[in-house]
Amino acid sequence: MVEHGTRLHRESLAVVMALACLAPSGGNALAQSxxxxxxxxxxxxxxxxxxxxxxxxxxxxxxxxxxxxxxxxxxxxxxxxxxxxxxxxxxxxxxxxxxxxxxxxxxxxxxxxxxxxxxxxxxxxxxxxxxxxSHDFPEPAAFEHPRSGQKDVPATDLTLRWSVPKGIESCVIVIEQNGSPYEIRALVPASTKTFAVPKGFLRAGQAYTLAIGTVAKDGNRSFIETDFTTARER
The missing domain is CATH 2.60.40.10 (Immunoglobulins)
Structure with a gap:
């Protein structure tokens, strides 16, 4: 969605987990109709x-x-x-x-x-x-883990947690390493309240931006952002 160093909805070099709309087999029929x-x-x-x-x-x-x-x-x-x-x-x-x-x-x-x-x-x-x-925006999510500005987040086995208001259709999760082209972008059902970061994505001692967007049934989205830093190697 919104710029924070680099654009959070950038698709390049991304790990994407999305509820994709698959192209129907009747593409020619669509054109004819x-x-x-x-x-x-x-x-x-x-x-x-x-x-x-x-x-x-x-x-x-x-x-x-x-x-x-x-x-x-x-x-x-x-x-x-x-x-x-x-x-x-x-x-x-x-x-x-x-x-x-x-x-x-x-x-x-x-x-x-x-x-x-x-x-x-x-x-x-x-x-x-x-x-x-529509001009109506969904209420935003609320971060639970990691905390905003937390500086000792483990670089392995990190599971994000958040809460969302009622009436949300889905959520967009974006994790971006500051100064890097790599990001994770996932679209998950509203019932999902956790997300396990894939192993190998996070690096020790690095700063990250986390954004969560609530998606309404009309498609409008409200994003919140936070920063966290992974713990240094010992």
Whole structure:
């Protein structure tokens, strides 16, 4: 979600555990029926920093998209993407806004309501769909272990613990080693309250950032962050 040295939602060199949306076998049928495989629009916020961003996630059918537009309430066009010189096009897109330190700015620029998606594929199919944006944020999680700023966290056999409010759909857990390209990002059900860090990821005497995001049924997310440092080798 939010920048903290490096972006917490970075995918490169990541250990990913996700409840993934698997591509259906009928990709061609989706294109023929004019449907996208997946559409979503939601807002992420960092509770402590009070910054926020909007995210659009789009997956076409089996063919690549050569054009995509998204129109918000009042027929205001907010996304207009084209790939004029590509024969393959782009099948999957994630588009995000800047992160002003006031979620009211994001809400003003992207009103709540229906967002209409329209796309064209390289073979001439037209895709249409709709997703709804809410301005309601889920309540954040609460850290239990490790404690904020803890400096003697074991580098082996570390199990994270947290609690979440009622009504949460799922949680995103992100662990990032400061100054390193490596991170762990996991999407887990709301019923999950612990996460065992894979052996070998943590290093002794290193600083880490831990973020947990609560995900509402409408897709909006509220992240909290904390730092901890692993114990030095003896």
């Amino acid at each position: 004019g449907q996208f495989e997946q559409l979503s629009v939601y807002i992420e916020r960092n509770v402590q920093d009070r910054d926020a961003e909007i995210r659009f996630e789009v997956t076409g059918a089996s063919e690549g998209l050569t054009a995509l537009t998204v129109s918000g309430p009042g027929e205001r066009k907010v996304v207009d993407v084209k790939t004029p010189d590509s024969k393959l096009g782009i099948r999957k897109l994630t588009i995000e806004s800047p992160e002003p330190a006031d979620d009211r700015i994001v809400k003003a620029d992207f009103p709540a309501g229906a967002y209409r998606f329209e796309g064209s594929t390289g073979k001439g199919a037209r895709l249409r769909g709709e997703a709804r944006l």
